[in-house]
Amino acid sequence: MNTPPSGVAPKNIPSGPIIGIDLGTSTSAIAFLTPDGEPELIQDLNGDTIVPSMVQLLPDGQLVVGSVAKSGAVTYHDRTAMEVKRLMGTGETVKLGKKVFFPEEIGTEILKHLKQAAEAKLNREVKDVVISVPARFENSAREATRKAAEAAGLEVIRLINEPTAAALAYGLGHIADQSKVLVFDFGGGTLDVTVLEMFEGILDIRTSVGDDKLGGKDIDEAVMALLRDKFKETTGKKMPPPSRDRKAAQRIKEEGEIVKKTLSFSESVQVNLPNLVGDQSLVCTITRDELDAQLEDMLMRAMAVVNEALARARLKWDDIDVILPIGGSSRIPMFRRALQFASGKELYSGGLNPDEAVALGAAIAAGIEQDLYQKQQKDIMILDVSPHRLGVATIKQVGSEQFVEDYFSELIPKDAKLPAITKRDYMTLSDGTGPIAIRIYEAVTEGNLCREHRMISELALRALNKESKDEPVQVEFRYTLDGTLEVAARYISAPMVQVDGKFVLDAPGAGGAEIPQEVWRNAPLAGLVLPLIEQVERQVKERPDIASTLNDMAGFVKLAVIQNDEDEVRKRLDKLTDLLFELT
Ligand SMILES: Nc1ncnc2c1ncn2[C@@H]1O[C@H](COP(=O)(O)OP(=O)(O)OP(=O)(O)O)[C@@H](O)[C@H]1O
Ligand SMILES: [Mg+2]
Incomplete structure (x- = not known):
């Protein structure tokens, strides 16, 4: 246990280091904030900073995690858990050998592995973490994530939405203030498109829209289908179904991912899988055009999500200043081109690796929680929205x-x-x-x-x-x-x-932070609300019993003020006036 330093510790702020974790569908990462306030990834004990989210039960009963599990995935195809994030909180199970696991338990193993890495790096116990989750993760999946962490000996100080974390990682110091940002988060399991605005240290999330069944995993499926077609074309034989030959299926899967990744950089790729099924080998070439043709349907779905996000945020492409592609699948040229074409803009690169940004942002969020970040930078506040009805x-x-x-x-x-x-x-x-x-x-x-x-x-x-x-x-x-x-x-x-x-419900927002005076008081509509807000402030002191209601309502008014939304300001003011009348 860490003992807090002598003197009065600020309330609710853990004394140890808080670490940021990206618990991804296909890869996970852990990061911390260095003493000079820079987020930095931590290598796991296999030497990886990007850790495959895989857990394997070896025949001797040992559980291994990360790249060790990945390299054994062909040999131990029936003892390896992968891509379980989509199953979090659903009650479904995975089987490793003869043992049955809940997806949360797999999550726990990955988190233990990451915790161990952080403890080795920082040379102290690591307990408090910020974990990122997809913006539209349901309540049960968020709870499952918390439980997985608890079982790993971690305390989740905050869950942060992945696109918000990425925006933190890129935004601070890189993206100009007053920007409207579209985050295209195309990872292993899901596509999430978030529209947010950054101004004066406030990250104002407008909306997150997504497709839970569209991710790198699904692109792998399309590539695997392509490989199976090639097998049939070249050998004249159909590949056996995965249940009949799991080893061949696992080889196709691994090769599929390599093919997919290579085609993000090359126009074609050579495939050579000797003795794939019995003595039949798969030797062929796959071109980027062939892959693109397979992905057309997914591209349409992805662009529909983007358009819905813009519509929900009531913005047009012209209003968007920055398009932030994150997640490994956002490297695929066809999706990048479509985004560029639709928006007429370049995609932001910002010098960060798209599959590292979320963990780095989670570390920044951890720093914010710990009040570490404020010392380095100006105040940061995240305004979040309800992800579901x-x-x-x-x-x-x-x-x-x-x-x-x-x-x-x-x-x-x-x-x-x-x-x-x-x-x-x-x-x-x-x-x-x-x-x-x-x-x-x-x-x-x-x-x-x-x-x-x-x-x-x-x-x-x-x-x-x-x-x-x-x-x-x-x-x-x-x-x-x-x-x-x-x-x-x-x-x-x-x-x-x-x-x-x-x-x-884990709204991964500002944690009750108040909208800073200097932010809302300088907004053009402030004059409209000032008298009432002052009245509220007086009431809050006199009536502690209704203080939180009043503060919440006043928060809405201030929010509408900084969003410069006059209709909303007037609507909120009316409600607040009614409330004051009713309660006092
Ligand atoms: N060069 C590339 N081209 C195409 N896809 C890639 C490339 N590099 C990585 N990927 C894919 O990106 C996915 C992993 O991305 P990432 O690590 O961002 O996702 P994740 O965090 O595991 O998933 P999620 O955020 O959906 O939970 C995998 O499906 C991987 O195959
Ligand atoms: Mg991710």
Whole structure:
């Protein structure tokens, strides 16, 4: 254990070093902030800074991780776990030899391996970490990541969204202030496109849109299909299905990745796999054009994600100042060309390696948490949005006697600025004799039925002592900056809160940081809100019981001010005025 230095330690700030970790689908990395404030990757005990996210159970029962596991993947194809990140929190399992593992346990092994590397490098115990996750990771996957870390002896101080981490790594000192940035994060498992704005040390995330089934892994599949076709063309025989010849399948997979990577730099590549199936070898050439033709469909899907992100951020290509390609798959020329063509702009390179940026950014975020970074640079604040829609299950009346059960009623929309507070009123349909279940859902699709979505929790609102039907109930959601969702429900006729629940949703935002005075007070719309904000500040001192509500609401107003969104400012001011009137 680290002992804190004598004197008063700042509250909630861990005393040891905080480390940044990118726990990726295909590769992981760990980084720390050097004493002069520069993020630096740490080599693992195999000598790698980019560590394959692979875990292998050797026949003697030993677990090996990283490049050692990767080089044994052909021999021990049935004892190697890879690309399990997509399975985090799903309850699915992977089998290594005869042993069954949860994806979280595989994650734990990778994290232990990285922890060990950091401890060897820094020569002290490493406990506190910032881990990056895909921006649109669901709540269950975020929780699974936390659990995996806990089991590895790590404490997650914060989860940070991968594109935000990358923007931190590139942004600070490289990208001009006042830039609108589109992060094209094309990794091993997913494509995530995030639009954010940087100004005055604030990273304002506008939206993250993505495709969870589009990543390097899927491109590998396309290359493997191409290799299997070539096998059939050259030998006249079909390759056996992977379940029949897992060794051949693993060789095709490894070769496929090499082919794919090589074609990012060369126009063609020579393949030579002797005795691939029995004594049949695969010898052929694959050209970049052949690969491009296979990827056309994926390109369309990728560009659809990009367009959706722009639309959600209400921006056009002209508004975007910087296009940041990150993730290993963003090296593929066809995707780069399409981005350049659509935007009419060059892609940003910034001198960082696209598969290192996220870990470096996580280390910077760790430094921010530790207040280490502020000493070196100006204050940095991350304003985040809700990655998914949140709501409750209701029964919707669609005709005089027709009802849709299990209808998703949205309280917090996707991309809602955090903190977000919404209240909605509902009517009870039961006769008031039994408790009312309040089921809280995170939307996974655009659909309106709860069964398509993921339930976060369930609360019971006890029955009112009444015979009556049609009893109005108010449900309130508060999604705070530190990533908790607070849910309250009350009968409107008996306005005491009846149920009250708190759930960690891990909004990887600013951690409750306040918008600095000098930032919002200098914005053009500040004059409009100043008197009310001052009134709020007085009230906050006098009424500690409602201080947090007031502060949250004032936060919205300030946010709209710095975004220079007059409509939003007026809307928020009205709400704040109502609240002040109501509460004081
Ligand atoms: N030169 C290249 N050309 C094409 N693809 C590449 C190249 N280099 C790496 N890749 C691919 O990039 C992917 C890995 O990228 P990265 O390490 O950024 O992803 P990850 O962090 O593991 O995944 P995710 O962020 O989706 O969880 C792999 O699929 C890898 O094959
Ligand atoms: Mg990644």
